[in-house]
Structure formats: C-alpha cells, structure tokens
Amino acid sequence: MTEVAKTYGGALYDLAVEENLTQQLLEETGAMAEALNDNPDFIKLLSTPALRKDERLAVLDASFGEKVHAHVLNFMKILVENGTIAEFSGCAEEFRQRFNEDHNIEEVCAVTAVPLSEELCGKLKATLESKTGKTVLLSNRVDPSVLGGVRLEMKGTQLEGSVQHHLEALRRKLGETTL
Known part of the structure; x- marks a missing residue:
C-alpha cells in the first residue's frame, strides 16, 4: 500500500469515526474498490487528461451520485481532482x-487443497478466536499445491501446517545430509 493510500484512506476513516459512519463507509468503500478493480477502464476514464476535470467529476456524479454516501462520492472526487483515483483500492x-x-x-x-466444510471452518474460527482474543473473519482459498x-495467512504472517511445507522441510534436511 502506498503512502498516498494510507494518508487518504486514513483521513476518510477519521471522518467516518467523527460522524459515526464507519460501518456504512466500510461497506461502500469495499464495494466501490471491488467495482473499480473489476472495471479498470473506468479508472482510466477518470484519469484521462482527454476529459476536463469537470467532465470526469460529472461522470462520477452520474455513475454514483445516488448510490453511495456523499462522503464516499466526495472522496472519489478529491482523488480524481488530484490525479490519484487509481489509489482508491489502497x-x-x-x-x-x-x-x-x-x-x-x-x-x-x-489456504487448503480442498474447500473446508462449514463445520471445520467454524471449529477453526473458534480456535483462532480463543487463541487471538479477537473476532476472526475467516476465508478459505483453495490451492492444490498445498497437498x-x-x-493460515494473517497480516503478512503465515502459519504453516501444510503437507507441502513439511515435504519441503524434509527435502531440505535430506539435501543437507551427507552419506
């Protein structure tokens, strides 16, 4: 994440806290980020110097004017005016x-080789919540290479309990062994 994204995103969050809108703006910024990521041409349109700024802002109004909170719309306008709309996801x-x-x-x-059952997800979530003391939002990503x-991936940390990891460790140990 860039410093621009941290600064702007943090400022929007501070405003949301002041106005007791954190939950609503969390949902709206998440949905907007997903929509913009799914439509990179829209970001290009909002960034192109071929359109005047007022035209780009009018595109935002027409596209999202009634669909998002005024703070989200105005935030996007600021990003367009400053040429940083590509930073919205950050x-x-x-x-x-x-x-x-x-x-x-x-x-x-x-991350698992096959999708986790609801029951297993529930047990894993409960275990993680008891270990961390936090509310856990658990997602499951399938990666067949895990075997x-x-x-578990969280905040840039990985906890390895995969067969793949154990095989790699065994391979390293065997490679270090001299006969």
Missing part, C-alpha cells in the same frame, strides 16, 4: 485495516 484497504484494528477484528485466510493440511 485507500479502501487502509480504511478496512483501521476499522479492523478499532473493532478487534483479525482477517485470516485458510493437504492448512496454511
């Missing part, structure tokens, strides 16, 4: 991170 990420910190939430991704077991 701003939304900073907003989400600040929200999670303030609400004692930990996002965890369980078996689970790799």
